[in-house]
Amino acid sequence: MAETMTNGNSQTYVGTRTIRPDGADKVTGRARFGADFNLPGQLIGRVLRSPHPHARIVSIDTSKAEALPGVKAVVTRDDFADQSSEFIPAGEMMMNYKDVVRNVMAREKALYEGHAVAAVAAASVAIARRALKLIEVKYEVLPHVIDVVEAMQPGAPLLHDDLFTVGVEPKPEKPSNIAKRVEIKQGDIEVGFKKADLVIEREFKTAPVHQGYIEPHAALASVSEDGSTELWCTTQGHFIVRAHCARLLGLDIGKVRVTASEIGGGFGGKTVVYLEPLAIALSRKAKRPVKMVMSREEVFKASGPTSGATVRVKLGVTKDGKFVAAFAELKYQAGAFQGSPVQPGVMCAFAPYDIEHVHVIGYDVVSNRPKVAAYRAPGAPISEYAVESVVDEIAKKLEIDPIDLRMQNAAHEGTKAAYGPKFGPVGLEETLNAIKKTEHWNAPLRKWQGRGVASGFWFNIGGETCASLTVNEDGTISLMAGTPDVGGLRASLAAVAADELGVPYDKVRPIIGDTGSVGFNFLTGGSRSAFSGSMAIVEAAKQIKAELCARACKLWEAQPDQVEFSGGSVRPLGALAEKVKPMSVADFAKVAGKTGGPIGGVGRINAQGAGPSFGTHLVDLEVDPETGRVTVLRYTVAQDAGRALHPAYVEGQFQGGAVQGIGWALNEEYIYGDDGKLQNAGFLDYRMPVASDVPMIDAILVEVANPKHPYGVRGVGETPIVPPLGAIANAMEAATGIRFTELPMSPPKVLKALKEKGLSRA
Amino acid sequence: MAKHHIEATVNGDAVEFLCETEETLLDVLRDTLHLTGSKEGCASGDCGACSVMLNGRLVCSCLVLGCEVGGQKIETIEGMAAGETLHPLQQQFLKSAALQCGICTPGFLVASKALLERTPDPTETEVRYWLAGNLCRCTGYDKIVSAVMDTAAAMRKG
Numbered sequence: 061m062a063e064t065m066t067n068g069n070s071q072t073y074v075g076t077r078t079i080r081p082d083g084a085d086k087v088t089g090r091a092r093f094g095a096d097f098n099l100p101g102q103l104i105g106r107v108l109r110s111p112h113p114h115a116r117i118v119s120i121d122t123s124k125a126e127a128l129p130g131v132k133a134v135v136t137r138d139d140f141a142d143q144s145s146e147f148i149p150a151g152e153m154m155m156n157y158k159d160v161v162r163n164v165m166a167r168e169k170a171l172y173e174g175h176a177v178a179a180v181a182a183a184s185v186a187i188a189r190r191a192l193k194l195i196e197v198k199y200e201v202l203p204h205v206i207d208v209v210e211a212m213q214p215g216a217p218l219l220h221d222d223l224f225t226v227g228v229e230p231k232p233e234k235p236s237n238i239a240k241r242v243e244i245k246q247g248d249i250e251v252g253f254k255k256a257d258l259v260i261e262r263e264f265k266t267a268p269v270h271q272g273y274i275e276p277h278a279a280l281a282s283v284s285e286d287g288s289t290e291l292w293c294t295t296q297g298h299f300i301v302r303a304h305c306a307r308l309l310g311l312d313i314g315k316v317r318v319t320a321s322e323i324g325g326g327f328g329g330k331t332v333v334y335l336e337p338l339a340i341a342l343s344r345k346a347k348r349p350v351k352m353v354m355s356r357e358e359v360f361k362a363s364g365p366t367s368g369a370t371v372r373v374k375l376g377v378t379k380d381g382k383f384v385a386a387f388a389e390l391k392y393q394a395g396a397f398q399g400s401p402v403q404p405g406v407m408c409a410f411a412p413y414d415i416e417h418v419h420v421i422g423y424d425v426v427s428n429r430p431k432v433a434a435y436r437a438p439g440a441p442i443s444e445y446a447v448e449s450v451v452d453e454i455a456k457k458l459e460i461d462p463i464d465l466r467m468q469n470a471a472h473e474g475t476k477a478a479y480g481p482k483f484g485p486v487g488l489e490e491t492l493n494a495i496k497k498t499e500h501w502n503a504p505l506r507k508w509q510g511r512g513v514a515s516g517f518w519f520n521i522g523g524e525t526c527a528s529l530t531v532n533e534d535g536t537i538s539l540m541a542g543t544p545d546v547g548g549l550r551a552s553l554a555a556v557a558a559d560e561l562g563v564p565y566d567k568v569r570p571i572i573g574d575t576g577s578v579g580f581n582f583l584t585g586g587s588r589s590a591f592s593g594s595m596a597i598v599e600a601a602k603q604i605k606a607e608l609c610a611r612a613c614k615l616w617e618a619q620p621d622q623v624e625f626s627g628g629s630v631r632p633l634g635a636l637a638e639k640v641k642p643m644s645v646a647d648f649a650k651v652a653g654k655t656g657g658p659i660g661g662v663g664r665i666n667a668q669g670a671g672p673s674f675g676t677h678l679v680d681l682e683v684d685p686e687t688g689r690v691t692v693l694r695y696t697v698a699q700d701a702g703r704a705l706h707p708a709y710v711e712g713q714f715q716g717g718a719v720q721g722i723g724w725a726l727n728e729e730y731i732y733g734d735d736g737k738l739q740n741a742g743f744l745d746y747r748m749p750v751a752s753d754v755p756m757i758d759a760i761l762v763e764v765a766n767p768k769h770p771y772g773v774r775g776v777g778e779t780p781i782v783p784p785l786g787a788i789a790n791a792m793e794a795a796t797g798i799r800f801t802e803l804p805m806s807p808p809k810v811l812k813a814l815k816e817k818g819l820s821r822a
Numbered sequence: 823m824a825k826h827h828i829e830a831t832v833n834g835d836a837v838e839f840l841c842e843t844e845e846t847l848l849d850v851l852r853d854t855l856h857l858t859g860s861k862e863g864c865a866s867g868d869c870g871a872c873s874v875m876l877n878g879r880l881v882c883s884c885l886v887l888g889c890e891v892g893g894q895k896i897e898t899i900e901g902m903a904a905g906e907t908l909h910p911l912q913q914q915f916l917k918s919a920a921l922q923c924g925i926c927t928p929g930f931l932v933a934s935k936a937l938l939e940r941t942p943d944p945t946e947t948e949v950r951y952w953l954a955g956n957l958c959r960c961t962g963y964d965k966i967v968s969a970v971m972d973t974a975a976a977m978r979k980g
Contacts, residue, residue, distance in 0.1 A: 079916050086924035087912040089859015089899035093925055096858040186842070272959045274863040274871055275925040324861070324925025325959050356864040547922030547960055708919035712961055716922065719962030743868035743957060751963040752947075752954040759964075 073555035073565045074771060077708045080551040081570055086322075094278030094294030094321045095353045102280065103132050103181040105335070105342050105352035106188040108195050109362060110170030110177050113428040113736030114204035114217060117166060117177065117197060124194040125180060130187035133345035134195070135338065136178045137167045140308060155332070159397035161308055163431050164337050170199065171219055171396035172428050173737045174361030176334075181342040181350045204428040204736040208393045209370055211237040211427040219396060219426045239398030239424040244406055246478040252385025252417025256376025259385075260453050264446040266785075266803040267729030268368035268393060271435045272720070272748050275324020276359045281339035282349040289316045289344075293336050296326040296544055297583020302575045304333045305340055319574040320544045327720070328434030329364055331583050360741035364433020365730055367392040367400045371446040373409075381460045383469045386410045386478075390422040390443055395431035400424045401439030404519075407479035408782070409443035411517040412488055412674060413469045418478035428736055434585060436717060437518040437778035441724065441785050445803070448514035448786025453799065462513050462790070463496050463676075471517075471674070479519075487700025487764035488515060488674035494698035494760045495676045508683050509693065510795025515676045516782025520775035521586035522667030526579030527596035529557055529604060531659040535646025537563055539570035539597065542581030543589040546777075547716075548709030555705060556594045556771065560601035561645050562628020579664055587775025590705055591670055596663030598770045603661030608648050611655045616640050669768025673776055675699030677718060677783035681791045685820045688811030690726050690792065692753070697783075698760035702774030710776050711759035717780025718757050723749045724781070725788040729804050826889040832857070833901025841888035847881075848872045850888035851898060859899035859928045863957065870956030873929040874898045880936040882955075899928035902935065911935055911973045920969035922960035929956050934970045942978055946971060 085091040122134040143157035161167070166175045178195050182188035203217040210216055216237055224232050227241035253259060279293040289311060295301050298320040306313045323330060335352040343350040354363070369392045376385035388409050392400035402422035409420050420443075455462040470488045477483060495501060495513065505511060530538040539557050541549065550570040558565040582588070605625040612623045612630040622636045629642040652659050680694040697714040704710040727747040731739045740746045765772030785803060793799050798813050814820035825840040832855060839854045846865075851857045851874070860883055863869035867882040874883045875897035902909045911934050914920070921927045930953065937944060937952045944952070949970050950963070958966060 077917075077919065080919070082924075083916040083921075084908070086921055086927055087908065087915050087931060088903055089857070089928045091924055092858070093861065095852075095862065186844075273923075273925075274869055274957055274959055275861070275923070276863070322925075323923055324863075325923045327959070353862075356866065356869075548919070706919075708965070709922070712919055712922050712965060715962035715964045716960045717962075720959065742866055743864050744866065748957060748959065749963075750954040750957060751967060752950040754963060756946075756967070757962050757964045 071564070072559045074559050074705055075707065078551055078555055078565050078706065080548055081554055082545065082550050091322045093275055093324045097280045097292040097321060098351065099280060099282055099349035102349040102351050103183060103346055104185050104188050105179055105181045105339055105350045106192055107176045107338065107358070108178040108192045110166060110173060110175040112170055112199055112201050113173045114202040115170045115199035116202060117168065117170060118200055119198045120178060121196040122178060124196070125191040128187065128191050128194060130183040131180055131191045132183065132348060133181040133342045134178060135341045135345065137165050139341050140165055141310060155399060157307055160304065163397055164308065164333060172430050174358065174430060176362065179338045179342060181346045206427055206429060206732045206736055208368065208391050208425050208427060211425050212391065212423065219428065223398065223426065237426045239394060239426055241421065241423055242403050242406055243419065243421045244479050245419050247417035249385045249387050249417045249419045253376045255378065255384045257379040258454065258457060259374060259376045260450050261372070261374040262450055262801060263370065263372045264449065264801045266369050266442050266445065268365040268429065269724050269728040270360060270365040270746065271327040271329035273325030273327060273329055276354040276356060277335050277363060278353040279335040279339040280349060280351040281343040283340060283344040285347065287311065287315055289340055291316065291318045291336060291340060292321055293318065294321045294323050294330060296323065296330045296546065296585055298544065298575050299542065299581050300331065300583045301333055301336050305337050308337045309340055317574055317576045320572055323544045323546055326546055327436045328438055328585060331434050331585050332364065334363055356743065357741045360746060361738055362430055364395065364431055366435035366438060367394065367432050367442065369393065369442045371443055373446045373450045375450045375454065377454050377458070379458065381458055381465050381468050383413050383415045385417040386415050388420045388443060388446065390420065391425055392422065392439065393429060393432065394424050394426050395429045396426060397431045398424055398426055400432055401434065403439070405439030405443040407519065408440035408517050409447055411477050411479065412471055412515045414471050414475040420478065436720065436781040440518055441721065441782045444516050444782050445785035445789065448783065449789050449799065452790040452793065463492050466515055467492050484671065484767060485764050486672055486674055487762050490762045490764055491674055491676040491698040491700060494762055495678050495696060498678065498696055500678055500694060500696045500758070505680065508685060508795055509680060510791040510793065511680050512787045512789065512791025512794055513676065513678050514783040514786030514790060515674060516779055517672060517674050518587065518778035518782060519672045520591065520670035521588045522592045522670040523582040523588055524580055524666050525592035525596045526581055526662065526664045527593055527600060528578060528662040529597065529600040529660060531604065531645060531649050533649055535563070535567070535649040537561060537568040539568055540573040540578050541570060541593050542573050542578040543584045543593060545572055546584055547712060548706050549589050549593060551709060552590045552705035553593050553597050556597045557601060560598060561604065563645055579662070587673070587777040588667070588670065591769060591773050591775045592667035594705060594771060594773060595667050595769060596665050599663030599665055600661035604659060607659060608645065611648060612643060615655065669766065671702055671766030671768060671774040673700050673774045673779040675779045675783055677787040679787045679791050681788065681795060683792065683795045683810065685814055686822045688807035688814060690805060690810060692722055692755060694755055696758040696760065697780060698762055699776065699779055700762045700764050700774060701776045702766040702769065703763055703772035704761050705771065705773060707761055710761060713776045714759040714780045715757040718784050719749050719754050721781045721784025722754060722788065725785045725803055725805060727804050727806050828889060828892045830891045830893065831895045833897055843889055845888045846884050847886040847888050847891055848883040851883060857898050857900050861925055861928060870933060871926050871929040873932040873956065875932065875936060880933055899932055902931060909935065910977055911970070914969045914973040918965050918969040918972065920961065920965040926956060926958045930958065930966055937970070938974050938977065942974060944974060
């Protein structure tokens, strides 16, 4: 056990670096992830995928595959009823079941290379593979479109005949690839820009990047003859999986039980369904359990990356550095179906700054790519990268220190964000100050080295959450949460429960309950799990404390005002204290049967008041003029956590998000050929950062308490991926004098730019 | 074609199994021997989640065929703790919060143990390059590298 503090009669654990309760299983290989579940008699499921980026499916003949010995079921579009067009929330994004059913299994058309067309369940992998080859699909290949700007042009190949742009007047008569136009407005930018002494307008382009979780999607389904359905899968939200599967397969929600395995990374990418409904459909047909696991190639080709985008930013500033008007236009790729994260991109773009006149327009555009899924602060890194690049250019032009310029314009308590809310206490200024105070900020740099700074914002969410605490017979506590633990949730919640009930941390055993064991929970996303889960635990503990006080009153024949719960015990007050001794939680557990029965509490909440989290990142890098390779030399993150329930796992969020951002900025991208096929669907060619690519990531925890949370917590997981893109682009400018406006700043692009400026001899 | 009959040693235990020619050592460990601690992240040797020791050499078990390991000695994550006592690296990973989701952790632990056995006093750069074959998407590597350095220091002290 690491540092613990004492407080009165009991130790407290919130804010300390406890050992995670699920830790021993995770360092010994015992923890069961998605692909680690097996059932007796299980079949292996495999998916046939479209080789074409865009093709009409004329016919699918599965008869030869079905006739192959060992093949127990084949499913195609015919096994999934069509769905009406209806939007429902999934993660931070909206989903339409008409699209979901088409994404899990192509219907009229295959819309991207890798789009599922059929699935088989067979006695072995080898038989399943042979069966896929026996399925005859007749395609009518259609022209495809990959680039977002090209997809918006009149005459571009149309993905959906029935997609009409929403949000424009008059209502379009012709379908297009632009699914919707969204905008936010505050003040009047025309007035604002007139006040500006300097206006900088730039256009930026980012490539789609994948969440890159190391664990591929996996699902194991077992459907009984009476329709009872069990599903084990790796997901960020097993209740959402249940809802999707029940809807897509026409099942009663109550008949579907979903167990979330340990999750091997998700970052937003495991908020939707891919294999799950297929495994259930196959199992229902075969009457045997069916296990399905994606290959890495399938993960890249058929599960969601986040959008690539084109972003235009125009920022007006007075000569003394006050931002007076801001405009941005965002064009985000949605993939094959509408629903890019352009809305949060619009909301977050200028949110770090207090600006009177703001106008942001966003377009959600479909093209022949896999449907995007959420990726950590979905949409925000893209728009904020563009804005932070322009802010840096302004600082340089006005010869103002970039931190001072941000400080001068920083959003603070009382700032009205253009997307609606008025901020409560927020910590952007504190993160800027923290960065400015580091030794890093003033450390010397050499030739070809550059330093960059950028800030970032994510609004954070709460939402429906249910968690329970049960006092066991021996006084130990069973904690059940219903949001998958992506990186320390159980440790954080156990600490809260231990503090609330005054019991030792190691007497609290937290688990993630299945959909039949705990009430509804929205998924892990939006940086909500620790925030909302701890609120639900506080509520559950409150019920237990009230119950124990009531029981004490009965036992002691006392009035409610003569007892109180503190330090892990119900204590008699006043004169009563001379007659009876305090009773601990464990004391009550021993006599539970005689005093009213089992003791427990359930927090069922719709968590409100998620405080936004701001962060500021500082990076040093070096450019190799011979190769264009960029090496990150030093990195510091400062972010407002509100209150860090478990500082080490909060630091871990900062560090992990920063390195994902480094990958996004410098190397990661989906590369398509003219044939519309993905050329780098593997970890060798899709280049995520490895240990030797990055330095230590210094993490500074800033704690500006969120007044809406009993412990002051803010979500911390999303914001860390927002600032790196801008910080690195700004450092690149400092190192080379070149403003890179296109991500990733990979060696070929950097070298080309250096050559154009005569800076490279290579 | 008939399956291959293979006898080998896994974590000190004699094992025998049948495997198809195309089955990898990782397939055999996970599906036949039910040792699911080694993970498949890519099946192409790029992520290191399936790292095991084969006759004392660090390998990606997804790049070794099951039928190649006859008579050889394999060590996996499941054999790393000594009875109830976790290996110092396992302890330090927990203490340092060097894992978030934990999917890459078995591979990192096996690879780190291999490093410390040949280089008891590694520099940060050596640790980073040795572990460059293991992908982690959650931690940014900071706490993993620190945990390995700290374990090395503690083990040198004995």
